[in-house]
Amino acid sequence: MQRTWVRELAGWMLALAVAVITVGAVASSARAELLFRDGDSLIVALLSRSLLDGGHQDWAMSSVLFLPETAVFTTLDALLPLDVDGLLALSGVLNMVALYGALRLVAGRRRAGAAPVGWAVAALCVVGVLAMTETSASRDALELASLPLTTTYYSATVIGTVLAVGIVRRMLDHGRPRPMLLAGLLVVTGVSTLSNPLFVAWAVVPIGVLLVVSAVRRRGAAPVARSTAGAALAALAAGTAIGFASRIPFSAWIANTGAGYAQPERWRESLVYYGGLLGDRLGSPLGVLAAAIIAALLGWAVVRSIRSHDAAARFVAGAAWLAPLLVVVGAIALGTHAARYLQPLAFAPVLALVAHPRVLRLAPNLRRQAIAAIAVVLVLGAGLSMPRAIAAASRPDADLACVTDWVEASGHTGAGQFWTVRLPKLHLADPSRLVQVDHRLNGYAWLVNRADLSAAEVSFLIEDAQTVQWQLPVSAIPDDVVDCGRYRILDFGDALLPLGPAHS
Template identity: 45%
Template sequence: MDDGQPEGRDRRSRARGPWLAEAGAGLVALALAVAVVARVAGTARSALLFSDGDSMLPVLVMRSIEVGQPQDWAMSSVLFLPELLVFGALWMLRLGGDGGSHIDATIVVNGVVNLVALYAVLRAAAGRRGRAVAPVAGAVTAFVAFAVLAALDHTASRDSLELASLMTTATYYSATVIAVILTLGLIRRIADQPSRRAGLLVALGLVAAAAVLSNPLFLLWATAPLAVLLIVVWMRRRERALLWATGILAGGSVAGYLGRLPLAPFIANDGLGYIDVGRMGASAAYYGRLVVDLAGSPGGAASLVVTTLLFATAVGGSIRLGSGSRAGARPGAFLVATAGWVLPLVVATAAIVLGTNAARYLQPVVFAPVAALVVLPDVLRMSRLPAAVPGSGRPWERRADRPRRIAAVVAGAAVVVASGAVGVPALAAATHRTDADLTCVTTWVDASGRTGGGQYWTVRLPKAHVADPRTLVQVDDTLRPYDWLVNRDDAAVGSISFLVTDDQSPPFTLPAGVTRDQATLVSCGRYTITDFGDMRLPLGAPRS
């Protein structure tokens, strides 16, 4: 028995060390997630959380289920299946009580969960202990970089290159971002331990299938570029595990796409409608303007600098890790580092060539270089100790690391304390904020006992907050039901008797014989209710 001896205590300390490091890093990630969501909720960017038309989708789904409405949804090419499952689970917790506070509390907690999940997959991409150098430090470093980028975002525009903060929302592809980084992590582990690959290959196929089933954009963000990258690395190393990974990634993606066929009635646009190669020049000009706009503010300029540095770090790490067969260089780390600059180039080029015009498609430009940062400890170890094997540090080297470990613990504790003291109260305040204009509309609609309508960017927020979401129908400017991210059953009412408008609403074309002079105008701040009383405005044929 040596439990009372220094050697026994040292062994127990070493056994507890990894678990303590993982738990501590997870706590720091949670604190940073709270701080980032609090920051987003405290700026104009909060519009994407609490009032954006797209972001209201999960709330509208939950409200529709609650009132017992038949579920006949018209989705885009993206089905948002993982996002809706997570949001639905949080919704059932009844966070924040009832009404608007419940909606906003669920939204902010969902944002925190998204960011914690992001840290988890970054940790997966950082590799296993013993095979990767300081994987916890690598994951935390990458997550801190992402948090910095998200904190720099500050505008209300959904069409800006402020891409990191989109991870705090439920409808701007957060699950797809997580799936891509998780795929990188699985590929890294398959490459680093080819003799124990069965479970990892199964997981890789399932992730690819689920990601494509929900969002076919995964094919561009991950399947195509990573398959090519795997084949290139296989040609150099001739390890069959890399070919298996390529085949499973492609096969899982095909299975996911085939799984969308039974869901076709819910898909209003299969994605092909977004492609127009004839607009290549206009697309390049559009994205160029977004870069100029981002550089026009101090925060945006700082974001561009950070993103450029991360991209350069990914390139440098890729070169260093692929420069030879010296100990410390592992194929998994090389794949992650290389993906950090290959994915942004592939996605940005494809976005222009395909004639797209949506900033959210370019999210790999931000998250791929961030993910590559997880291998920074591997790169630094190669630079300092060319002959060292990861995890084989001498006792005196471990002692030399103690000051850094102490500094890391102190810094982590400071982050947790600061988040608790500032971030948590800020989030609580955000969930209990008041919107007098919105309250005016919802109170009037609830009291009217009638059904009205409004256009996409205007009506979705009030629709999410009224007592019964069926009392507001989403229509276009010609009073045709607009079947886009909405339950088609809403239009079963056939006609409406009032319209909700704001500055974003194009003028309505009213039915023949009906004029605005016949209506009573109700002012609710930024909203106006045009009430036609007992008069019924028939709805036209639905469109998407």
């Protein structure tokens, strides 16, 4: 019992080391733009800060509500004396550690000849390696493993998907329905669907298909008890229904249900789009390395799903290749154009490593020495990566400081477009001093508190390289143009600019 406790604790400590190494590497690359400054990536931080500040909450969200992410970030913000970038970096570390916990659940119980802790750490290491091969600043690149490090790009959905696979695996291990496991599956499915309906495509559909196939399988390995598969399917169905029903009270916050994203008639364009992203990814040595790792894992998953005689291991291996396949085919069939929808391509294949986590056939002394060496490397790597992560999270941004200082000193209210204004807005003492608008000065109610759009007019505009050419509703020439590096502030002084009606 004592050795088991020590082994589990060591697994968590090594997972923390892997998380710190990964975040340090990603945050030190151009990918830091996505972690700390991208307009999309700031929604959870904006929402959390608004909740802590109080006031009227009337948010215009996408189909994703980010409820688990917001709960964690708000708690961290309330308890820790860190600035926004520090909290974002810490969130990335915690997301990786939480993913380890989900992988550890998938790896199954300890038993003779199994090493679930070691293989769960190994799977997390592979995710970390994949994330560290991703170095672009683009949110649209086919660089998927690093996206869960953000608070925005579906980290809770990734973890929830792996948790669902793990819970079903434990049910199959037991061979009969367990009330606690069924309740856990119901809760994970319900909360995940409530927060992000994409969970249904990533988890519910692949798991459901595999359970149905396992329940009716007759030849080869012994079939799974139909009662277990039926109970798991019922929990998935009930959780999904509860999740969708629970979205009704949030309907005023959901500015886009996501139905408009599905355009099946554009499947050819989608195929070309994703093919182009793949070509771009394979255009660098790191991209080729990542693709080779994923291809090897998918191949191994197919082999394990065919050759394994253990129903639970066969299920996990099947999820490792079926989930990516269904998601890619579905994304193309629906005519989507967003790389983030394909994240199962990055995290699902590593499930092959924990499908059947057997102890390596090495001499006991050699195995212990190898484990000790790997642990030392990870701990040293974490020690060296910690300063990198801290430096990345505390790197001064003179241009941003120039904007926020000027706005604070002006005492006036201004405006800016989505990709430009969100970072300064987040870093102001009063975010409502910057209104999010479109290029025609109509309020743009998207991933923002609609209460901030109550201003009827503004006296200055903020722009940068991402700003679309302004089409002002009145003829106006700025009294002054303030140069703030990558930003410019167009100060109209007493010539107030009227704002148009808000839209999403």
